Amino acid sequence: MSGALEQLYQQIILDHSKLRHGEGLRPAPDGSVPGESHQYNPTCGDEITLRLARNGEQITAISWAGDGCSISMAAASVLTEIVDGGISEADLLSKVDNFRDVLRSRGTIEADEEVLGDAAAFSGVSRYPARVKCAMLSWVAAEEALLASR
Amino acid sequence: MPVVPTPTTLTEATAAIDDREVSHIRNDFPILAQQVNDNGLVYLDSGATSQNPLSVIEAEQEFYEQRNAAVHRGAHSLAVGATDVFEEAREAVARFIGARSNEVVWTANATEALNLLTYSFSNATAGRGSDDSRRFVVQPGDEIVVTEMEHHANLIPWQELAFRTGATLRYIPVDDDGALRMDEAAAVINEATKVVAFTHASNVLGCINPVEELIALAHARGAFAVLDGCQSVPHLPVDVKALDVDFLAFSGHKMLGPTGIGALYGKADLLNAMPPFLTGGSMITKVTMEGADYLPAPNRFEAGTQQISQAAALAVAVNYLQETGVKRIAAWEATLGRRLVEGLQQIEGVRVLGPGAGTERIGLAAFDIAGVHAHDVGQFLDDRGIAVRVGHHCAQPLHRRLGLIASTRASTYLYNTTADVDYFLEAMASVRSFFGARS
Ligand SMILES: Cc1ncc(COP(=O)(O)O)c(C=O)c1O
Numbered sequence A: 001m002s003g004a005l006e007q008l009y010q011q012i013i014l015d016h017s018k019l020r021h022g023e024g025l026r027p028a029p030d031g032s033v034p035g036e037s038h039q040y041n042p043t044c045g046d047e048i049t050l051r052l053a054r055n056g057e058q059i060t061a062i063s064w065a066g067d068g069c070s071i072s073m074a075a076a077s078v079l080t081e082i083v084d085g086g087i088s089e090a091d092l093l094s095k096v097d098n099f100r101d102v103l104r105s106r107g108t109i110e111a112d113e114e115v116l117g118d119a120a121a122f123s124g125v126s127r128y129p130a131r132v133k134c135a136m137l138s139w140v141a142a143e144e145a146l147l148a149s150r
Numbered sequence B: 001m002p003v004v005p006t007p008t009t010l011t012e013a014t015a016a017i018d019d020r021e022v023s024h025i026r027n028d029f030p031i032l033a034q035q036v037n038d039n040g041l042v043y044l045d046s047g048a049t050s051q052n053p054l055s056v057i058e059a060e061q062e063f064y065e066q067r068n069a070a071v072h073r074g075a076h077s078l079a080v081g082a083t084d085v086f087e088e089a090r091e092a093v094a095r096f097i098g099a100r101s102n103e104v105v106w107t108a109n110a111t112e113a114l115n116l117l118t119y120s121f122s123n124a125t126a127g128r129g130s131d132d133s134r135r136f137v138v139q140p141g142d143e144i145v146v147t148e149m150e151h152h153a154n155l156i157p158w159q160e161l162a163f164r165t166g167a168t169l170r171y172i173p174v175d176d177d178g179a180l181r182m183d184e185a186a187a188v189i190n191e192a193t194k195v196v197a198f199t200h201a202s203n204v205l206g207c208i209n210p211v212e213e214l215i216a217l218a219h220a221r222g223a224f225a226v227l228d229g230c231q232s233v234p235h236l237p238v239d240v241k242a243l244d245v246d247f248l249a250f251s252g253h254k255m256l257g258p259t260g261i262g263a264l265y266g267k268a269d270l271l272n273a274m275p276p277f278l279t280g281g282s283m284i285t286k287v288t289m290e291g292a293d294y295l296p297a298p299n300r301f302e303a304g305t306q307q308i309s310q311a312a313a314l315a316v317a318v319n320y321l322q323e324t325g326v327k328r329i330a331a332w333e334a335t336l337g338r339r340l341v342e343g344l345q346q347i348e349g350v351r352v353l354g355p356g357a358g359t360e361r362i363g364l365a366a367f368d369i370a371g372v373h374a375h376d377v378g379q380f381l382d383d384r385g386i387a388v389r390v391g392h393h394c395a396q397p398l399h400r401r402l403g404l405i406a407s408t409r410a411s412t413y414l415y416n417t418t419a420d421v422d423y424f425l426e427a428m429a430s431v432r433s434f435f436g437a438r439s
Helices: A003-008 A011-018 A070-083 A089-103 A111-127 A129-148 B019-027 B054-067 B079-096 B110-125 B132-135 B155-166 B181-187 B211-220 B308-324 B326-345 B374-382 B396-401 B418-428
Strands: A033-041 A046-055 A058-067 B103-106 B143-147 B168-172 B193-199 B222-228 B248-253 B262-266 B284-287 B292-294 B350-352 B364-367 B389-391 B407-411
Touching: A003 A058, A003 A111, A003 B374, A011 A089, A011 A111, A033 A129, A046 A070, A058 A070, A058 A089, A058 A129, A070 A089, A070 A111, A070 A129, A070 B374, A089 A129, A111 A129, A129 B374, B054 B079, B054 B308, B079 B103, B079 B211, B079 B308, B103 B110, B103 B292, B110 B132, B110 B155, B110 B248, B143 B155, B155 B168, B168 B181, B181 B211, B193 B211, B193 B389, B211 B222, B308 B326, B326 B350, B326 B364, B326 B418, B374 B389, B374 B407, B374 B418
Parallel strands: B143 B168, B143 B193, B193 B222, B222 B248
Antiparallel strands: A033 A046, A046 A058, B103 B262, B248 B262, B284 B292, B350 B364, B364 B407, B389 B407
């Protein structure tokens, strides 16, 4: 077995793919504005529906439902951790951009744990261009859900 | 050396293929010698596309080095030679499926072949063609029958034909194991049925369908029988005359040939009664500013400059298959298919799709493995140099029917050894523990 596979499937990712934070769609709390997005990857059939709740510029809740590979499920879980407890819209958008840059870098950009938390473990995905879409699925859904809640 | 072999060069061996013979066969396929992720490539994705022997690769190169010219046009020697190559290739491929050469239409692939058919039918419906073309008219009240196990290529063109014409699309369902419900077939195929289109062998289930029975049912109701031969023509002896099938579609790249070429077989009287699909140069007799008359089949359906080098190479591929012996290849792949299924069934959490051990199947097996997504299985295997297909294999309705979104598929061909299958099974045995899947 090459070490590359362990670089891709780090234990953090495997753990998140099993104990999925935020799984199960919940209604947005009273007083907040919901935004929802459905994303589908036609090449593998993976899909996710993600819902955010907005209070002004703050994103206050996130939940999702989906079916897919360990990379896509774990990516939704680590995203939930970032949003849980509240985050500003601008902050969330910049983290999505940062995550995308890391994933598309083909291994040239090292993820910053300070910025991405557990999502930094996805650095290894950047060496597998075919899997970038899997990791981005929920993060793109978050971008779209933000737009929908405006 | 002639680009296109003559029948007299064909000698079919009789002894069964074994691993020793396969090791010689493998020497003909340069791509198989490479390393992938520090392991020797184990190619188990021939169901998607097959690899090419050197002779096929060289045939394309030889065409461009020595014979390249437009066919059916121009009087210069090169053009005459290219036309010969092109038409001899058609003869070789026709012979391979038991057809006459005017019954084989070149297409880009099976998908285009099936679209050609459906668009010709709707052109007939729109009033194009001759009086003879009326038999292809599809209208409200008519029914088109497919099966629940079809590849999207043999489903969506028929859906679209139904949408365009107002006909109704019906399907023969599969049971929980994925076998065609033949008890339902007799009811689904009825007096209103215009076409019955079905796959010979499933690209997901590996099963070989009772095509003789389906063709007979279609004909008994006056319907056309259309066969998707993508997974049968490369792997099993297929004789269109013995089957009495009306149309057959297949792809060159799945049978040791290059990409960009496939074929539609049609009975000569049917093809010659059908209006064209694509129109333009090379398919006409007389053209005025008001309209045009069309050539007979197959040229009527071959508008524009054709895939000439690919045709030449496909003829060499077909020759390779015939020299090896299609019956012998089928028997070898059945052995590999059995080994795959028996081995997979011994791995905890694996559910093999389609017929179980002991039932006839081609040399492929798709499966689900509890707790690990197909995409992750594919990645894990790739790390060991094993190439398999993951996803829905262009058969979403079938996967949905089986309660799945995706599956993993290992598919073999004449160049796979039992060691390939065993190496794959050995890797499969540790997939669940790698991903920490619980029982
Ligand atoms: C059963 C079946 N039908 C149709 C097709 C479509 O073949 P192509 O993509 O070469 O047109 C395939 C191959 O993917 C197949 O396996």
